[in-house]
Amino acid sequence: MTRKKKRLTLIAAAMVVLGTAAGLVLYALRDNIVFFYGPSEIVAKDLPPGTHVRIGGLVKQGSLKRDAQTARFEVTDGKHEIAVTYGGALPDLFREGQGVVAEGVLSAAGLEATQVLAKHDERYMPKEVVDALKKSGRWQENADVGGVAQ
Amino acid sequence: MIVETGHFALILALALACFNAVVPLWGVATRDSRLMGTAPSIALAGFGFVALSYAALTYAHITSDFSLLNVYENSASAKPLIYKITGVWGNHEGSMLLWVLILAVFAAAVALSARAMPQDLHAAVLAVQSWISAAFLLFILLTSDPFARIANPPIEGQDLNPLLQDPGLAIHPPLLYLGYVGLSITFAFAAGALICGRIDAVWARLVRPWTLIAWVFLTLGIAMGSYWAYYTLGWGGFWFWDPVENASLMPWLAATALLHSAAVMEKRDALKVWTIFLAILAFSLSLIGTFIVRSGVLTSVHSFANDPQRGEFILAILVFFIGGALLLFALRANTLKPGGFFAPISREGALVLNNLVLTTCCATVFVGTLYPLALESFTGEKISVGAPFFNATVVPLFLPLVLLMPIGQNLSWKRGDFFGAAQRLYFALLCGLAMLLVLASWHHNGPLTSILVSGLGVYVIVGAFAEIANRLFGRVALVKGGLAQVWQHAVGVPLSTYGTALAHAGIGVSLLGLAATGWGAEKILTMKPGDSANVGPYQLTLTRIGTAMGPNYTAKIGHVVIREGAREIGALDPAVRFYPTRQMSRAEAGIKTLNFGQIYVGVSDGVKPGTVDARIYWKPLVAFIWIGGLIMGFGGLVSLSDRRLRIGVAHRVRKLAAAPQAAE
Numbered sequence: 001m002t003r004k005k006k007r008l009t010l011i012a013a014a015m016v017v018l019g020t021a022a023g024l025v026l027y028a029l030r031d032n033i034v035f036f037y038g039p040s041e042i043v044a045k046d047l048p049p050g051t052h053v054r055i056g057g058l059v060k061q062g063s064l065k066r067d068a069q070t071a072r073f074e075v076t077d078g079k080h081e082i083a084v085t086y087g088g089a090l091p092d093l094f095r096e097g098q099g100v101v102a103e104g105v106l107s108a109a110g111l112e113a114t115q116v117l118a119k120h121d122e123r124y125m126p127k128e129v130v131d132a133l134k135k136s137g138r139w140q141e142n143a144d145v146g147g148v149a150q
Numbered sequence: 151m152i153v154e155t156g157h158f159a160l161i162l163a164l165a166l167a168c169f170n171a172v173v174p175l176w177g178v179a180t181r182d183s184r185l186m187g188t189a190p191s192i193a194l195a196g197f198g199f200v201a202l203s204y205a206a207l208t209y210a211h212i213t214s215d216f217s218l219l220n221v222y223e224n225s226a227s228a229k230p231l232i233y234k235i236t237g238v239w240g241n242h243e244g245s246m247l248l249w250v251l252i253l254a255v256f257a258a259a260v261a262l263s264a265r266a267m268p269q270d271l272h273a274a275v276l277a278v279q280s281w282i283s284a285a286f287l288l289f290i291l292l293t294s295d296p297f298a299r300i301a302n303p304p305i306e307g308q309d310l311n312p313l314l315q316d317p318g319l320a321i322h323p324p325l326l327y328l329g330y331v332g333l334s335i336t337f338a339f340a341a342g343a344l345i346c347g348r349i350d351a352v353w354a355r356l357v358r359p360w361t362l363i364a365w366v367f368l369t370l371g372i373a374m375g376s377y378w379a380y381y382t383l384g385w386g387g388f389w390f391w392d393p394v395e396n397a398s399l400m401p402w403l404a405a406t407a408l409l410h411s412a413a414v415m416e417k418r419d420a421l422k423v424w425t426i427f428l429a430i431l432a433f434s435l436s437l438i439g440t441f442i443v444r445s446g447v448l449t450s451v452h453s454f455a456n457d458p459q460r461g462e463f464i465l466a467i468l469v470f471f472i473g474g475a476l477l478l479f480a481l482r483a484n485t486l487k488p489g490g491f492f493a494p495i496s497r498e499g500a501l502v503l504n505n506l507v508l509t510t511c512c513a514t515v516f517v518g519t520l521y522p523l524a525l526e527s528f529t530g531e532k533i534s535v536g537a538p539f540f541n542a543t544v545v546p547l548f549l550p551l552v553l554l555m556p557i558g559q560n561l562s563w564k565r566g567d568f569f570g571a572a573q574r575l576y577f578a579l580l581c582g583l584a585m586l587l588v589l590a591s592w593h594h595n596g597p598l599t600s601i602l603v604s605g606l607g608v609y610v611i612v613g614a615f616a617e618i619a620n621r622l623f624g625r626v627a628l629v630k631g632g633l634a635q636v637w638q639h640a641v642g643v644p645l646s647t648y649g650t651a652l653a654h655a656g657i658g659v660s661l662l663g664l665a666a667t668g669w670g671a672e673k674i675l676t677m678k679p680g681d682s683a684n685v686g687p688y689q690l691t692l693t694r695i696g697t698a699m700g701p702n703y704t705a706k707i708g709h710v711v712i713r714e715g716a717r718e719i720g721a722l723d724p725a726v727r728f729y730p731t732r733q734m735s736r737a738e739a740g741i742k743t744l745n746f747g748q749i750y751v752g753v754s755d756g757v758k759p760g761t762v763d764a765r766i767y768w769k770p771l772v773a774f775i776w777i778g779g780l781i782m783g784f785g786g787l788v789s790l791s792d793r794r795l796r797i798g799v800a801h802r803v804r805k806l807a808a809a810p811q812a813a814e
Contacts (some may be wrong), residue, residue: 009494014506021510021547025517028542036532054534089674089754089763098349103534131532 085112156206158684162197170280174273186273189260217303226309243296318378326371332364337433338515354415366786373779397439403512404432500558582609600668608659649789660778666771686768
């Protein structure tokens with residue numbers, strides 16, 4: 001096989017692998033990405049039920065209700081609230097008044113969450129929550145309102 | 151005083167690094183061997199000062215010197231001694247100091263391995279290494295000073311993040327750093343080779359041990375990190391496709407590709423340009439990983455508290471090194487002579503395919519990790535690209551690679567015979583199929599993918615050893631010479647061949663562990679004392695809920711008894727610990743290992759008083775996932791101990807230099 005033929009084989013192999021990869025990426029990006037919104041954006045956008053989203057904000061004080069199987073709480077950015085129901089175990093750091101990110105499917109009643117993430121420690125707040133709070137104008141540096149730390 | 155000494159030592163180390171970044175290169179340019187000769191001793195001195203500085207910070211942590219901001223924010227006097235030591239790298243400033251310390255350790259190791267290397271390459275490698283050291287020392291001194299004082303020292307510290315108070319943390323970040331930073335050596339070798347115009351089989355032979363060292367640490371670091379996340383985050387998962395995890399996966403993929411392409415370059419003098427490019431890419435990805443972790447541009451469960459100034463600084467470092475290296479590459483790569491000749495179906499051909507797939511996987515992970523960032527900065531839309539994306543892209547790319555792995559191993563160099571190689575794998579294929587059939591008939595309720603992946607795993611494990619088995623038992627050795635002959639053959643097989651087989655088998659072992667997750671079971675429920683739950687073949691009973699006091703926490707403990715049938719086989723004490731200083735709690739999962747499977751119980755405070763919320767998992771063969779990683783790392787070590795790969799094989803390398811094509 002000549003050098004030129006060898007090079008062509010290599011290029012063909014590379015095209016096949018890269019083409020497959022590009023196809024997979026495009027397919028996965030279309031079906032497997034999730035948009036993130038704050039509660040105010042959810043209300044403003046009026047998204048149809050069935051949309052897969054992530055929402056972030058603070059767990060509203062006094063809103064947490066739990067029974068054996070499900071937890072219900074509201075996520076707020078100070079302007080609007082979104083009701084969330086969640087069937088799994090809540091993370092250890094889940095507290096009222098603290099930052100949380102919930103992922104799931106929107107329904108008429110709110111968000112049916114499939115995953116709930118709480119912040120890591122008191123110095124760490126999900127970046128998305130900080131941005132959502134800043135957007136709604138409820139962000140305060142070092143504030144203790146709602147347990148928001150920097 | 152000790153603290154000031156540490157600070158001063160760090161400044162001196164910076165001065166030395168600046169000196170070493172310039173003078174040896176000047177020596178290379180003017181062919182002045184005295185100027186080139188300064189590099190090793192300066193690198194050793196630099197290591198001494200960084201080590202002193204690190205020791206000073208450790209001393210401050212051990213003695214709870216709260217006049218240091220870093221100690222005050224991350225330590226407390228009641229904290230156990232081991233976490234005072236590991237806590238040094240449990241925060242941003244300290245971990246960057248550890249980063250630089252490891253960089254200095256590697257520089258010192260290169261400095262000491264001079265005998266085997268041409269002097270100009272040696273000097274250039276150390277100079278490039280010094281550029282990196284200087285950049286990171288500057289970063290620490292300007293944005294992340296670990297020695298900053300507090301004017302009015304408080305009497306008690308804020309304690310270390312409880313999540314980090316764990317033995318897993320004692321080893322996993324240093325291992326990862328050894329991997330990340332080890333890649334800086336291969337980067338320095340690539341840049342050095344471009345500067346000196348010296349890129350040949352000798353270079354490949356010199357660089358391969360360093361790549362292997364970095365790869366072994368990176369592999370072990372990733373495996374340990376995965377296990378740490380598994381048992382401390384309390385979710386029972388082992389890989390979350392989190393940006394921080396991807397940050398370590400990307401350099402690993404590139405380093406794995408580099409390891410394989412350097413083998414081609416060493417044996418056949420081919421793929422030179424590509425190998426150099428990979429060496430640059432692997433370390434660039436380490437830097438990008440550092441940027442992702444340190445800058446907080448991406449949301450991650452692992453990120454530290456962040457300061458935008460730091461992110462910008464690291465971005466500048468990143469642009470400087472990646473851009474500089476690529477510029478050097480563009481200017482010099484065309485001077486390389488094309489090397490050895492090979493047919494598409496050959497060991498080289500298989501390794502090229504391996505490289506293609508690994509780098510494509512790497513690119514896919516890169517896109518998935520950074521796409522959200524790009525989209526947000528251009529459109530303001532926030533998205534998350536999670537596990538489904540990576541599962542849908544990386545898995546389909548990876549599985550064919552694994553399937554072809556044993557075949558590639560059995561192809562000969564230069565011109566191979568595909569069907570011949572496939573023939574040698576009859577036995578491996580049979581084993582894989584047997585596994586499929588057994589599982590399909592026995593566990594017909596299990597998910598199909600688990601059964602298929604189990605078969606693949608067995609095929610990969612057996613196939614990894616096919617080449618060695620053929621050498622040992624081929625050509626009726628056993629009939630003619632008996633076991634003595636086999637033993638003789640076994641000793642004759644190079645250690646690096648055993649290493650390769652082990653590393654590949656490790657992938658098979660991990661695959662078995664992954665496949666077995668499909669037969670696992672999980673339950674999430676609220677329990678009060680006396681309640682029982684069945685999971686897999688076991689029955690778990692919560693006997694009582696107790697409390698306990700730790701040195702710096704209080705704990706609520708669920709005592710759980712495990713029964714298999716009527717027999718009691720063990721007990722677990724999963725707990726939820728509360729750390730008052732930080733006002734936070736953390737789960738301490740109860741894990742019982744049974745024949746490589748694990749019963750995993752995590753508890754958190756129940757809604758009603760006197761209850762706990764329990765997460766109970768039965769995970770058959772789950773330990774295989776990490777044992778596979780350990781076997782891979784061990785395979786790397788075995789390869790590394792091969793006489794021919796040892797760092798500093800002076801005379802052999804010189805002989806090779808005379809006849810680069812004569813590699814066996």
